[in-house]
Amino acid sequence: MHGTPHIVNDVMTRTVVAVRRDAAFKDMVKAMQQWKVSALPVLDDEERVIGVVSEADLLPKEAFHDGDPDRYSELRRLSDLVKAGAATAAELMTTPALTVHPEATLARAARTMAQTRTKRLPVVDDQGRLKGIVSRSDLLKVFLRDDEDIADEIRHEVVAPLFPEAAEPIRVEVRDGVATLTGRIPDTSLVPVANRLVRAVEGVVDVDCVLLGPPRRPDPEPL
Secondary structure: OOOOOOOOOOOOOOOOOEEEOOOOOHHHHHHHHHHHEEEEEEEEOOOOOEEEEEHHHHHHHHHOOOOOOOHHHHHHOOHHHHOOOOOOOHHOEEEOOEEEOOOOOOHHHHHHHHOOOOOOOEEOOOEEEEEEEEHHHHHHHHHHOOEEEHHHHHHHHHHHHHHOOOOOEEEEEEEEEEEEEEEOOOOOOHHHHHHHHHHHOOOEEEEEEEOOOOOOOOOOOOO
């Protein structure tokens, strides 16, 4: 359907490797290596996500492996020192877990990842139960969208409602995700609005609005 925004449910990975809170350190390392993932959601007995264990959570055990840290390191890296002595998912996990709902827009998921500097988010339902996982690479899939599909959505969802009284058809072209709009419109004050709406279409990389106002009428000849 035109105009329906892409949501997390469209791109998320549904097969997810997760662990229980009592999962052992070595078992988590093995799972990450076997499934080639860098983080594992931690679930309770009701399949709800209660935390996440990442490679960063596991690394302190190796970082402090060769001896006791000095006093300065103890104070500066206290949380890492605690994790270095942990042995189970419950002791290592970051909690509460940052999660996202399947119905969330890709833009919202991307903002959450950017603001928190995370690489992936567990996808949960309204009860917090795990439904999938979405990664940075998943969010970039929208830019694989076909150019003509993007152009068609722009024509139907932006141009048609915004410029119903255009004197001539507005031409929409999309090449490699860059949308170009050309033509004449009754009111050029709507150009910034058109630019913003087109930029919001999933898969659009950039926008070039070459929209002009009505042609100027020639001055009447003197009598």
